[in-house]
Amino acid sequence: MSEANLGPERQGLTPRQARHVRTVLSVVVMAAVGAALVLRIGSTHSFLTVGFYGIALILSGSALVLSRQGRTRVATVALGACVALAVAAEWAVASLR
Numbered sequence: 001m002s003e004a005n006l007g008p009e010r011q012g013l014t015p016r017q018a019r020h021v022r023t024v025l026s027v028v029v030m031a032a033v034g035a036a037l038v039l040r041i042g043s044t045h046s047f048l049t050v051g052f053y054g055i056a057l058i059l060s061g062s063a064l065v066l067s068r069q070g071r072t073r074v075a076t077v078a079l080g081a082c083v084a085l086a087v088a089a090e091w092a093v094a095s096l097r
Contacts, residue, residue: 015070015072018072019067019068019070019072022063022067022072022075022076022079023064023067023068025079026060026061026063026064026067026075026079027064029060029063029079029082029083030057030060030061030064033053033056033057033060033082033086034053034057036053036086037049037050037053037054037057040053040090046093048089048093049090049093052085052086052089052090052093053086055082055085055086056082056083056085056086059078059079059081059082059085060078060079060082062075062078063075063076063078063079063082066078
């Protein structure tokens with residue numbers, strides 16, 4: 001077989017590996033948001049805090065499902081939105097007090 005018939009070698013992760021990485025990342029973020037929610041409920045009894053972290057949990061769960069279905073780029077955006085939303089909302093609530 002000549003070198004002309006060989007295509008350029010593919011760099012990076014295979015689609016299956018990318019799905020697996022983003023699925024694991026989504027699970028880790030979901031666990032971290034859940035732990036942060038438990039800690040925040042222990043220190044502050046605010047419905048806003050529960051709501052913000054609840055939305056973050058829903059978005060990280062959506063990212064998990066999207067990753068498993070092969071929509072890894074959309075899952076990455078959802079996961080980033082999840083973290084950004086929780087951090088920004090918590091900062092906004094803390095600055096109002």
